[in-house]
Each structure stands twice: as C-alpha cells, then as structure tokens.
Amino acid sequence: MSTYNERMKRVEISVHDIFRARHHIEHFVDRTPLAPSVPLSNLIGAQVRFKFENYQRTGSFKPRGAINKMRMLSEEERKRGVIAASAGNHGLAVAYAAGLIGASAQVVVPENTPKTKVAGIQRLGAELVFHGTNYDEAEECAYRLAAENGRTFIHAYEDQHAIAGHGTIGLEILLDWPEADVIVVPAGGGGLILGIAILAKSVHPDIRIIGVQSHASPPWYYSFRAGRIVDVTYRESLAEGLHGGIGQKIFPLVLRYVDDFILVEEEEIADAMCWMARQHHQKVEGSGAVGVAALRNGRIPDIAGKNVVCLISGGNVDDERLAELLEAQEERKPSRYEKGLRSSC
Incomplete structure (x- = not known):
C-alpha cells in the first residue's frame, strides 16, 4: 500500500x-x-x-500510462487490486488496464465528473466512489481507501511507469x-x-x-x-x-x-x-x-x-x-x- x-x-x-x-x-x-x-x-x-x-x-491518451504501470505489478499486487483517483479519463484507463491483467479496480472521482466518463468507467467493470468537487479531494480519499483495503494506488501523473x-x-x-x-x-x-x-x-x-x-x-x-x-x-x-x-x-x-x-x-x-x-x-x-x-x-x-x-x-x-x-x-x-x-x- x-x-x-x-x-x-x-x-x-x-x-x-x-x-x-x-x-x-x-x-x-x-x-x-x-x-x-x-x-x-x-x-x-x-x-x-x-x-x-x-x-x-x-x-x-491515458491507457498508455495505466497499462505500462500495471504491467509492472507483482502477482500479489494484482490479487489485492488497484485504486485510482481521477477526473475521468485516468479512471477509464485504469478500469481498462485492470481488465487486461485480471485485477479488480476501484476509482474515486469528483461528484461533478462528466456523465460519459462515469458511464465508461462503470461499463469497464470498475467500482466507482464519488468524493469531493475536484481531483485533489478525490485523490486524498483514494489514498485513505488504499491504506484501508490494501489496493495498489495507481497515480495519474506522478509515477515513472505511467x-x-x-x-x-x-x-x-x-x-x-x-x-x-x-x-x-x-x-x-x-x-x-x-x-x-x-x-x-x-x-x-x-x-x-x-x-x-x-x-x-x-x-x-x-x-x-x-x-x-x-x-x-x-x-x-x-x-x-x-x-x-x-x-x-x-x-x-x-x-x-x-x-x-x-x-x-x-x-x-x-x-x-x-x-x-x-x-x-x-x-x-x-x-x-x-x-x-x-x-x-x-x-x-x-x-x-x-x-x-x-x-x-x-x-x-x-x-x-x-x-x-x-x-x-x-x-x-x-x-x-x-x-x-x-x-x-
């Protein structure tokens, strides 16, 4: 975590x-x-x-980073699942990439996230959590949840693999x-x-x-x-x-x-x-x-x-x-x- x-x-x-x-x-x-x-x-x-x-x-563009990051996860990390905070597009990418490697995904998004992005994340099988009015608030929530449930946090922009x-x-x-x-x-x-x-x-x-x-x-x-x-x-x-x-x-x-x-x-x-x-x-x-x-x-x-x-x-x-x-x-x-x-x- x-x-x-x-x-x-x-x-x-x-x-x-x-x-x-x-x-x-x-x-x-x-x-x-x-x-x-x-x-x-x-x-x-x-x-x-x-x-x-x-x-x-x-x-x-987001799947490029999300897939590369998730290809680096250990088998144990894949089993625990992943979590991300997103304004929408990163969440879509994480949900897509998690499906490729067989991991469960949880995505925290702001409450005002566009409907098309919300629908896409749900369609790709990720669990959605709505929190806050902006990315920073969603990110803090996602870090708390990662500490609680042991999921690997997939950062939108501060990760070398992404x-x-x-x-x-x-x-x-x-x-x-x-x-x-x-x-x-x-x-x-x-x-x-x-x-x-x-x-x-x-x-x-x-x-x-x-x-x-x-x-x-x-x-x-x-x-x-x-x-x-x-x-x-x-x-x-x-x-x-x-x-x-x-x-x-x-x-x-x-x-x-x-x-x-x-x-x-x-x-x-x-x-x-x-x-x-x-x-x-x-x-x-x-x-x-x-x-x-x-x-x-x-x-x-x-x-x-x-x-x-x-x-x-x-x-x-x-x-x-x-x-x-x-x-x-x-x-x-x-x-x-x-x-x-x-x-x-």
Whole structure:
C-alpha cells in the first residue's frame, strides 16, 4: 500500500524507459494518427498537425500510462487490486488496464465528473466512489481507501511507469514527423507533458515543448515562472480534466525539459471545441482542445513558419454539453454552462 514516504520519492525517467513502455503496451493501445490541419495552418502561418489521442482506446491518451504501470505489478499486487483517483479519463484507463491483467479496480472521482466518463468507467467493470468537487479531494480519499483495503494506488501523473507510457506519444510524433519544431500539450498534473518532453528533447534538443492550461486551473503557469510550486485559485472549467494540483516529485524534471506554459480563457476553449467539431468533425473535450485554443488565439509566440504538433488529448465530452456549446455559438450567446462559469468568477 502507499505510504507518505513512497508518495514523496523522486521520479526518474529515461528514454530507455519509454522504449520499454512501447514494447509493453503496443498490443493494447493504438498508434494514433498525426494529421494536418489546413484551416489552422492557414490561419496562423505555420504547418500544424494534430496528434489525435481522442482516437485512443477509452477516448484519451491515458491507457498508455495505466497499462505500462500495471504491467509492472507483482502477482500479489494484482490479487489485492488497484485504486485510482481521477477526473475521468485516468479512471477509464485504469478500469481498462485492470481488465487486461485480471485485477479488480476501484476509482474515486469528483461528484461533478462528466456523465460519459462515469458511464465508461462503470461499463469497464470498475467500482466507482464519488468524493469531493475536484481531483485533489478525490485523490486524498483514494489514498485513505488504499491504506484501508490494501489496493495498489495507481497515480495519474506522478509515477515513472505511467510517465514513460505517455512518452510513447512523443516517440510516435517524431517517428511520423522528425521535422517537428514545436509540440503543444495540454497540461494537467504534468505526467503527459513530461513524458513527451523527455523523449522529444532527448532526440531533438532544439524542439520546443509548450504546455497549455486554463485560467481556471493555472498551477503550472505560475509555478513554472516562480521556479517553485505556488498556491493558485481554482475555478470551474470546461477543461475539467486538467483541474487540480501538480506533481511535486516531477516538478524539477518539468522545469528541466519543458520550455513554457501558457493560459487560455474559457471562451477560447469553448470556441476551440466548436471549431474542431465544425472544421474537422472531431468530438474533443475541453481538456483536449486547449492547445487548439492557444494556437487559434495567438497565445504561443514565434510560431510562424514552424512545424507544429498540437496534441488532442481526449474526446470524452458529454454530448449535451458539446451540443449546447455549438448551439450557443451559432446564436452568438453564452451557454448556460459559460454563464455559470462567469458568475462563479
């Protein structure tokens, strides 16, 4: 079971770990497309390609890390089962991976987790526990339950095996497009962007790795600039999958490998989700659309003429939410959800 000391151990990941992860997971995840976006390329004067992890099994990039982590469990750990805290996508991945190895899974999610993610976790056979209003509260509950029932805690972003699994995205990108100059990555806890950055910087030291967060959940943006983890104010966001704290154990590595973090507004995220639906016929959740929002609104400097990869990290958005955003944009008025966001600010 997890202890405080185990939680504070520093994480170390090598390129070799990422290649091993690819070997471990290649039969259980899909190599997702890297496809050009002509309209976005024309808009910003750069060559833009989307890495479509919304095509991944369970609808997001998360199985890459969860499967790699669970392949490392001992037989005894598998018998005791696993537990995870999640804003939704990690829970889906843990439930999927647990099924592959024959382990039982318990997933703690915030009470406001999107219905499509809740339904998916249940469909994959995991036991759901609802607790709190954000990821951090769900995580504390999951750690308590792990101590009580002996399950192995599967961390969403502060685990070297999970991060190495996510790093396989960077490997696929550079195998498909070695000329990439910039990779734009949604940033939540930090495991995804760190895995990609370690692989990409090791192969191509001059490549720029840019993380994107929302103003509603900006811990990396401010902590990166301060050079230390700082407290920030959190608000409700369309990008709920990026909501919550950042990894203390991985913080020094992120400072070493990532070039910058930028912020986008809620209205820009909503617009990007609608734009992806209309221009590319893609169902993209708010967390997966923040990179599109950043590029469409000129948030990333020195991008003209560059080869840019924009990671679409997931597509698990409730149909009703996306339909309402599309309708509201069509009518040029804020949706009920956006009104709620504004009134809470």
